[in-house]
Amino acid sequence: MGQLLGHEKLWVSFEKLVRENALGHAYLFFGDTEIGKASFARQLATFIEKGRDEESGESLSDAAVFAPNEKGTIGIDDVRALKRFLWQTPFNSQKRVAIVDGAHALTPEAQGAMLKIVEEPPAHALLMLITYDPQVLSAPLLSRLSKIYFARMPKKSLAKFLAKEKTLTERRAEEIAEKSYGRIGRALKLLGKTEEPADDISKSIEARIVALRERGVVENSGKLAWLLEREALVAQYNVNSPLQKKVVEYKG
Numbered sequence: 001m002g003q004l005l006g007h008e009k010l011w012v013s014f015e016k017l018v019r020e021n022a023l024g025h026a027y028l029f030f031g032d033t034e035i036g037k038a039s040f041a042r043q044l045a046t047f048i049e050k051g052r053d054e055e056s057g058e059s060l061s062d063a064a065v066f067a068p069n070e071k072g073t074i075g076i077d078d079v080r081a082l083k084r085f086l087w088q089t090p091f092n093s094q095k096r097v098a099i100v101d102g103a104h105a106l107t108p109e110a111q112g113a114m115l116k117i118v119e120e121p122p123a124h125a126l127l128m129l130i131t132y133d134p135q136v137l138s139a140p141l142l143s144r145l146s147k148i149y150f151a152r153m154p155k156k157s158l159a160k161f162l163a164k165e166k167t168l169t170e171r172r173a174e175e176i177a178e179k180s181y182g183r184i185g186r187a188l189k190l191l192g193k194t195e196e197p198a199d200d201i202s203k204s205i206e207a208r209i210v211a212l213r214e215r216g217v218v219e220n221s222g223k224l225a226w227l228l229e230r231e232a233l234v235a236q237y238n239v240n241s242p243l244q245k246k247v248v249e250y251k252g
Contacts, residue, residue, distance in 0.1 A: 004036065004039075004040060004043065005036065005153065005158075005161055005184050006035070006036065006151070006152070006153035006157070006158075006182075006184060007036060007040055007150060010040070010148070010150075011040070011043075014044055015047065018044075018047060018048055021094065023095070023126060024146045025118075025121045025125055025126060025127065026118045026121065026126075026127040026128075026129075026144060026145050026146065027126075027127070027128050027129070027145060027146045027147075027148055028103070028128075028129045028130075028131070028134055028137070028142070028145040028146065028147045028148065029041060029128060029129070029130045029131075029148050029150060030130075030131050030132065030133065030134045030147065030148070030149060030150065031132070031149055031150030031151060031152075032132060032150075032152055032183060033132050033183070033185070033186075034180075034183040034184070034185030034186040034189075035150050035151070035152055035153075035182075035183050035184060035185060036150065036184055036185060037130045037150050038099070038101045038130055039185075040150070041099045041101070041128045041130060042063075042065070042099065044097075044128070045060055045062075045063035045097040045099065046060065046063075048062075048063075048093055048094065048095050048097060048126070049061070049062050049063060049092055049093040049095075049097075060093075060097075061091045061092050061093075062090045062091055062092060062093040062095065062096050062097060063093075063096075063097040063098075063099065064082075064085050064097070064098055064099070065099045065101055066078055066081070066082050066098060066099065066100050066101070067100075067101045067102050068102045068105035072105055073105050073106075073107055073110075074100065074102065074103075074105045074106045074107065074110055075107050075109070075110050076107065076109045076110045076112075076113050078110065079106070079110045079113040079114050079117070080113065082098050082100070082114075082117070083113070083117055085098060086098050086117065086121065086122060086125040086127070087122055087125075089124070090124050094124065095124055095125070095126040096122075096124055096125055096126070097126045097127075097128070098125070098126070098127050098128070099128045099130065100114075100127070100128070100129045100130060101130050102130065102131070103129035103130055103131040103136075103137060104131040104132065104133065104136040104137075106137070108138070111137060111138050111141050112138075114129075114141060115138070115140055115141045115144065118141065118144045118145065119144060129145060134147060152181065152182030152183055153182045153183075153184060154182065155174075155177045155178060155181075155182055156177075158177040158180065158182060158184065158187060159173040159174045159176075159177035160173070161184075162176055162177060162187060162191075166191060168191075176190050176191065181209075205227055208227055209227050
């Protein structure tokens, strides 16, 4: 259950829905980057098809992941392919599961096509859209999705996990938990590194997010939204770190 770290209660709820055949047909998983949203979705697809709550690395016949292309977008042709997949009869599962990992990359035309799928899905379809910010989606599409928020982990809980499961010293585990800001995905990426580069743009963004949150979320909501969006873009694409750092220092 390591991939579900921090989301155990949420998993229990979804596991119950699967067992009772009471899942909805379209969900939006949202929250900060690198906190396990996509891993949760893939693990749920595995549980639906295989009846196991651990990813085994096996390919699934009734699940597919759709992600941004080399241009960083998910276009209408991708959504049409998703529709063809969902409309097929399941082979080994009660559901055909489509995961859109990066729903913020859907073009306006693709969002329109996705809306039609969500409005009239086949009975066996399950759609999971994943993004860092639900507001990037159109209002009509957003209103038809069941929204599930994924929170960051408390640093102490993350440090405890790292020390136990990754056999780290308490000091090293606390150091990584501090640098990852409660994000399990970032913590796992940091394992094995002795230090971060001086121009690490992610670290710079994180420091400003934490500082603004301490000053007040409501008062700084505009800057926080911009920084979170910048953080997500940095996580997805190669960027000029020194240049981006200057932009963040100027605008954040």
